[in-house]
Amino acid sequence: MLEDIIVLAHGAGGKENEALIKRLFSKLRLKKINGGIGLDAFDDGAIIPIQNNVVTSIDSYTVDPIFFPGGNIGKLAATGSINDVAVMGADPIAALDSIVVEEGFPITDLKKIINSMIEVFEQENIAVVGGDLKVMPKGKLDKILISTVVIGKLVNKTLYLDSKVKPGDKIIVSGTVGDHGAVITALQMGIEAEIGELISDCQPVTKVMRIVREFKGVHAAKDPTRGGLAMSLNEFASKSNVTIEIDEELIPVRSEVKALSEMLGIDPLILACEGRVVLSVDSEIADEVVKALRKNGYKDASIIGYARDDEDWNGLVLLKTVTGGLRILDKPTGEITPRIC
Amino acid sequence: MLEDIIVLAHGAGGKENEALIKRLFSKLRLKKINGGIGLDAFDDGAIIPIQNNVVTSIDSYTVDPIFFPGGNIGKLAATGSINDVAVMGADPIAALDSIVVEEGFPITDLKKIINSMIEVFEQENIAVVGGDLKVMPKGKLDKILISTVVIGKLVNKTLYLDSKVKPGDKIIVSGTVGDHGAVITALQMGIEAEIGELISDCQPVTKVMRIVREFKGVHAAKDPTRGGLAMSLNEFASKSNVTIEIDEELIPVRSEVKALSEMLGIDPLILACEGRVVLSVDSEIADEVVKALRKNGYKDASIIGYARDDEDWNGLVLLKTVTGGLRILDKPTGEITPRIC
Secondary structure: OHHHEOOHHHHOOOHHHHHHHHHHOOOOOOOOOOOOEOHHHOOOOEEEOOOOOEEEEEEEEOOOOOEEOOEEHHHHHHHHHHHHHHOOOEEEEEEEEEEEEEOOOEHHHHHHHHHHHHHHHHHOOOEEEEEEEEEEOOOOEOOEEEEEEEEEEEOOOOOOOHHHOOOOOEEEEOOOOOHHHHHHHHHHHOOHHHOOOOOOOOOOOHHHHHHHOOOOOEEEEEOOOOOHHHHHHHHHHHHHOOEEEEEHHHOOOOHHHHHHHHHHOOOHHHOOOOOOOEEEEOHHHHHHHHHHHHHOOOOOOEEEEEEEOOOOOOOOEEEEOOOOOEEEOOOOOOOOOOOOO | OHHHEOOHHHHOOOHHHHHHHHHHOOOOOOOOOOOOEOHHHOOOOEEEOOOOOEEEEEEEEOOOOOEEOOEEHHHHHHHHHHHHHHOOOEEEEEEEEEEEEEOOOEHHHHHHHHHHHHHHHHHOOOEEEEEEEEEEOOOOEOOEEEEEEEEEEEOOOOOOOHHHOOOOOEEEEOOOOOHHHHHHHHHHHOOHHHOOOOOOOOOOOHHHHHHHHOOOOEEEEEOOOOOHHHHHHHHHHHHHOOEEEEEHHHOOOOHHHHHHHHHHOOOHHHOOOOOOOEEEEOHHHHHHHHHHHHHOOOOOOEEEEEEEOOOOOOOOEEEEOOOOOEEEOOOOOOOOOOOOO
């Protein structure tokens, strides 16, 4: 039926556009922040009452395939931008989304995707205050692309920055690394049979960050998405001008991810996570942070290394391999996986 | 040369991604707001110090063709989101952008596009505090798609809302309508020879809004983009529950736009503008507002009609045609022009 697929008129800014948006967002409950103006006004912009520093991030999500074990592009679009704001030390409070969809796309799939996005935002008590929906003619876009912006307010004025890692800090990861990257890469390579029970780790890290924020002595936090743990640690090392040494044996990697990585010839440390946090914390609190995380269900939270001031290696990440050698873990280079997020 | 086109590695979140972003944004001067954290930090999110209500809007720009008389997709992406925030009554102060580009896209074109975007933001003193850049494999996206978010702060706590039009108000447009829509539609139809000297009206409306904000008695403002003047006036009428009557003879439409519209069989009142404002103002100040606009270079600024409380027609827009008849100017429906913005 014609009405079950996206047509150009759905993106033209007229009657059909408005009707479609109303239909797609019918399940949305939180459409504005108290005292503000939100999605329900269908005005030019949104108003977010905020009396604090605004923390914000934008990302466009192009993941392929759009449905994958553990999530879909809608869940990812909400999660990814929430996480960017959360790891800065902020409480996400509002979001805006912009959806561009290909003519002919099934509206049932679009509803599924948007409902997943809404579900994440509502679970996190984040209002969707504005958005955009456009249609590109058939063949001009591969299915769908979603951009999201999340706006948060700073809590306790504590900012977790890549540049704040201190020599002596311990490096912690909140869970296994590479799950999302392994799943998506395997799907793209057509070896879905090998994925088995493995699912993407796609989930908000707000709970992790709320636990972490209870501690004094947390210096830096990051969600290791594109480029994986390797890229995040390199950001820490180069921006803080410290040497980071991590121990391969201590890094939690699922056996399925290890197996897939070997099959694909990819280092799991460059595979994207979409629900993990890498932390740099004062060594005195490191064990307690890990204990608190494990107690709250993050059973794979682990100390994986430390930072030091070492003139010869500052700005770099060193990996102690399982065989005992030490090698530079460089910033990832090359194609890795296209459309991983 | 390989380095002159976009490759997948440019979007992979690794070394090449970082290097490309640095290269593309080399001309950007305003990378953060004083006391905040911006694009130069390459961190997960941006910090915008703001002690006020946040006004914000997101849009994804898909315009086809990406270069057109009067602008390109970069200029449009900056302008469009600036305008959404400005017409709410706010001062735009910060922006974030997310670029998704097709593998194989020429980097010189990408630089041109980004430089146009940067130029608009810098002319407006808006800092680009964050962004994202992804690459989609060849054939998965038609050239380039840009999403922008602009964040503004409210001035004087005066909000211009679609729902605030009052019976008795005069309706003003700040300039000719339909220029952008006519240019893009003509290009898509392959009749560029007919465009002649006509160019898109793509430009920030911040100056118009600064003039307008000097007046008390301005109730609603809107930039008539997709769906054109017809859609904007319908938003006013339905959200404010008033009858809006406009006079076709008073609406400034360039002769080239009229000619193109006739040729294309499209009503110029549904053609998108990208640099105009529609205002609803107290009748007592209407002449003065128009005078102030004309004095400042907006020589086509005109009163085109008024709002009234008329039980029979409230929620609707009536158009007095040149022949003297009165017809309902409905919300546009159907395809209009795909990828107009």
